[in-house]
Amino acid sequence: MSTMTLDAAERTESARSELTGKKVAVSQAEVRKTVGQPFSDTAKLRMRDVNVFYGESQAIHNVSLDIGRNEVVAMIGPSGCGKSTFLRCLNRMNDTIEGCRVEGELSLDGEPIYGAKVDVVPLRARVGMVFQKPNPFPKTIYENVVYGPKIHGIASRRADLDEIVENSLRRAGLWNEVKDRLDKPGTGLSGGQQQRLCIARAIAVSPEVILMDEPCSALDPIATARIEELIDELRENYTIAIVTHSMQQAARVSQRTAYFHLGHLVEVNDTETVFTNPEHELTEAYITGRFG
Amino acid sequence: MTNLTQTQVRERIEKNLASRHRTEKLFRGLGIASIAFGVLAVVILFSDIIGKGSGAFMQASIQLEVHYDTEVLGIDQVDDESLTWANFSGVIRQALRERFPSVTGRSDKRELYTLVSSGAPFTLRDRLAENPELLGKSEVVWFAADDDVDTFIKSLKDSKEGFRGRTSDQKAGWIEQLLETGELKKRFNTIFFTNGDSREPEQAGIRAALMGSLFTLLVTLALSFPIGVAAAIYLEEYAPKNRWTDLIEVNINNLAAVPSIVFGLLGLAIFINFFELPRSAPLVGGLVLTLMTLPTIIISSRAALKAVPPSIREAAMGMGASRMQVVFHHVLPLAMPGMLTGAIIGMAQALGETAPLLMIGMVAFIVDVPGGVTDPATVLPVQIFLWADSPERAFVERTSAAIMVLLSVLILMNASAVMLRKKLERRW
Ligand SMILES: Nc1ncnc2c1ncn2[C@@H]1O[C@H](COP(=O)(O)OP(=O)(O)O)[C@@H](O)[C@H]1O
Ligand SMILES: [Mg+2]
Numbered sequence: 001m002s003t004m005t006l007d008a009a010e011r012t013e014s015a016r017s018e019l020t021g022k023k024v025a026v027s028q029a030e031v032r033k034t035v036g037q038p039f040s041d042t043a044k045l046r047m048r049d050v051n052v053f054y055g056e057s058q059a060i061h062n063v064s065l066d067i068g069r070n071e072v073v074a075m076i077g078p079s080g081c082g083k084s085t086f087l088r089c090l091n092r093m094n095d096t097i098e099g100c101r102v103e104g105e106l107s108l109d110g111e112p113i114y115g116a117k118v119d120v121v122p123l124r125a126r127v128g129m130v131f132q133k134p135n136p137f138p139k140t141i142y143e144n145v146v147y148g149p150k151i152h153g154i155a156s157r158r159a160d161l162d163e164i165v166e167n168s169l170r171r172a173g174l175w176n177e178v179k180d181r182l183d184k185p186g187t188g189l190s191g192g193q194q195q196r197l198c199i200a201r202a203i204a205v206s207p208e209v210i211l212m213d214e215p216c217s218a219l220d221p222i223a224t225a226r227i228e229e230l231i232d233e234l235r236e237n238y239t240i241a242i243v244t245h246s247m248q249q250a251a252r253v254s255q256r257t258a259y260f261h262l263g264h265l266v267e268v269n270d271t272e273t274v275f276t277n278p279e280h281e282l283t284e285a286y287i288t289g290r291f292g
Numbered sequence: 293m294t295n296l297t298q299t300q301v302r303e304r305i306e307k308n309l310a311s312r313h314r315t316e317k318l319f320r321g322l323g324i325a326s327i328a329f330g331v332l333a334v335v336i337l338f339s340d341i342i343g344k345g346s347g348a349f350m351q352a353s354i355q356l357e358v359h360y361d362t363e364v365l366g367i368d369q370v371d372d373e374s375l376t377w378a379n380f381s382g383v384i385r386q387a388l389r390e391r392f393p394s395v396t397g398r399s400d401k402r403e404l405y406t407l408v409s410s411g412a413p414f415t416l417r418d419r420l421a422e423n424p425e426l427l428g429k430s431e432v433v434w435f436a437a438d439d440d441v442d443t444f445i446k447s448l449k450d451s452k453e454g455f456r457g458r459t460s461d462q463k464a465g466w467i468e469q470l471l472e473t474g475e476l477k478k479r480f481n482t483i484f485f486t487n488g489d490s491r492e493p494e495q496a497g498i499r500a501a502l503m504g505s506l507f508t509l510l511v512t513l514a515l516s517f518p519i520g521v522a523a524a525i526y527l528e529e530y531a532p533k534n535r536w537t538d539l540i541e542v543n544i545n546n547l548a549a550v551p552s553i554v555f556g557l558l559g560l561a562i563f564i565n566f567f568e569l570p571r572s573a574p575l576v577g578g579l580v581l582t583l584m585t586l587p588t589i590i591i592s593s594r595a596a597l598k599a600v601p602p603s604i605r606e607a608a609m610g611m612g613a614s615r616m617q618v619v620f621h622h623v624l625p626l627a628m629p630g631m632l633t634g635a636i637i638g639m640a641q642a643l644g645e646t647a648p649l650l651m652i653g654m655v656a657f658i659v660d661v662p663g664g665v666t667d668p669a670t671v672l673p674v675q676i677f678l679w680a681d682s683p684e685r686a687f688v689e690r691t692s693a694a695i696m697v698l699l700s701v702l703i704l705m706n707a708s709a710v711m712l713r714k715k716l717e718r719r720w
Binding site: 091093096098120121122123124125128129131133135136137138147148151152198201202205 | 532533601603604605606607608609610611612613614617621622626
């Protein structure tokens with residue numbers, strides 16, 4: 001064993017333990033306190049002291065963050081650090097997970113997200129979500145897009161629905177590719193097209209916020225570039241929170257970047273600052289690829 | 293161990309490869325052998341049943357010229373009342389005497405009359421009821437022959453002598469005479485499909501049992517499918533995972549393992565003794581079989597629900613669909629083929645079930661074809677059991693024929709399960 005050379009993974013591993021060791025020794029308190037600018041004057045989503053538990057174990061520790069209107073906030077961090085968990089708090093997708101408990105203040109335009117009186121149905125119509133793996137319904141492309149408007153009673157006349165379908169698909173940059181096959185199954189599209197269909201489905205109900213959980217991790221580089229372009233266009237009308245494991249992607253699409261580490265929000269800053277001049281040593285360690 | 297050269301390593305792999313191939317071959321051989329055994333068993337079973345039972349679809353029939361003589365019949369017009377007491381057997385006896393004028397002795401005549409089935413007068417009555425204008429006229433009618441005749445002529449092809457049984461030399465002579473002229477022939481046995489049970493094999497049919505099975509299964513399906521699917525949806529989609537739902541799950545699995553006779557006793561105690569539902573009725577049979585098939589349907593429906601990818605649920609939930617909308621718009625359509633397959637398999641089990649139905653009196657001798665779920669009825673497997681128990685030789689082939697019908701229905705059900713699945717399964 002000792003004669004063996006270290007392979008890449010083990011190198012990362014040792015870097016990680018080195019870092020955590022340092023953290024415990026030097027800057028325990030520093031990790032707990034988010035550095036940078038987690039707050040925004042034009043907050044669309046406002047989160048304060050959020051703690052999330054899966055049964056006994058705590059996945060998110062005291063996270064406070066604002067997501068501004070028409071802003072793209074990227075969330076990065078090593079896998080398992082709680083990015084998805086945090087993102088799923090914002091439209092209460094965690095409600096469906098047995099044993100998951102969310103504490104803290106979360107609000108959308110000043111209205112509480114959690115609370116006995118809050119109905120998740122209108123909340124999820126306002127806060128749409130795009131998942132890691134493209135998950136169109138096993139129905140036609142048309143039905144995929146009109147599903148949201150139909151269940152929320154936004155439109156029911158055929159002409160209105162047709163219009164919604166065309167608009168949504170256009171905005172998702174998919175219209176030209178699928179306009180002749182709207183009655184074909186959505187699952188028959190390529191991965192990138194499926195993901196854009198999912199985006200079209202999400203924007204068909206005109207949400208205010210779109211949450212994206214690693215939307216490109218299952219896609220090829222060309223499809224990824226297409227989606228990134230799309231995110232940039234969507235920013236005009238929507239507030240976007242995107243989880244990504246690709247730092248280049250975060251750099252390309254977001255205005256602010258939040259770095260998570262072991263359930264703590266370590267640093268939030270302008271994307272440029274995070275990637276060129278990070279304030280926190282953990283952030284620096286991560287973006288320089290010392291662990292991941 | 294530490295210093296193996298590359299050639300040594302390769303040699304070891306080669307050696308190991310040979311033994312791997314051997315085990316693989318052995319396994320494949322075992323697999324083929326077990327499949328061959330299964331196929332052989334099916335072939336033997338089917339050829340035995342078909343060999344024994346196919347005869348029952350043909351029935352020896354005798355052609356007679358009958359004269360609807362008002363004097364012999366003792367009626368002068370055709371109406372419901374006169375038909376019930378008209379002397380049709382007199383007409384048939386007269387026809388037989390005319391066909392064999394040489395038979396004169398009293399006991400000889402009586403033997404002559406046993407050529408045709410004792411159900412023959414009813415055949416004649418039905419003819420006249422349908423065609424009242426025949427009164428006073430003559431016509432040629434095919435009557436079912438007595439089962440002794442039937443057995444005798446069917447056994448003629450096996451041995452020259454044939455199976456005589458109660459058939460005397462004299463009677464055998466008449467039969468041969470009729471066979472030669474073509475007045476005695478094997479014709480398609482419609483009675484087998486149109487009649488209920490009878491003490492006379494040549495008058496016995498499976499219609500009553502078939503309808504009984506149909507009504508019983510309808511009740512079972514109508515109850516167990518919705519209840520089973522609803523229970524499965526609740527347990528899978530709504531119920532919190534706690535000690536109570538664990539307990540329920542264990543009990544559902546237990547229920548599936550309870551011997552069916554116990555359900556029969558339960559049905560007897562609850563549905564018949566306590567609720568005083570009618571005995572021998574498909575309604576009660578269906579209730580009992582519902583108890584039996586519910587676990588099957590719940591378990592298979594839950595498996596079908598579990599198989600729906602969670603990403604679909606997440607997608608729908610993320611769009612703001614309520615729990616019920618998630619289930620009814622997305623999960624259920626995807627799980628339906630699996631649920632239906634489970635239901636049909638459950639129904640097939642119920643169709644073959646005998647023991648619990650014996651307990652609730654569906655073993656009664658039922659002549660009339662049931663017209664509803666509360667009429668006394670029996671079911672196919674019980675009918676098979678009853679016929680297998682009868683001494684007449686002609687019932688042997690009817691037993692096998694009934695098994696053939698039961699098996700065909702089962703094959704039909706299973707085939708439709710496969711087809712339904714193929715059809716409903718999403719093409720994407
Ligand atoms: N459904 C769950 N039940 C229990 N623990 C979970 C569940 N989902 C995630 N976790 C835990 O929460 C932590 C954060 O997970 P996650 O939010 O998925 O991380 P990320 O998306 O950053 O990779 C991990 O330690 C993970 O093991
Ligand atoms: Mg994740």
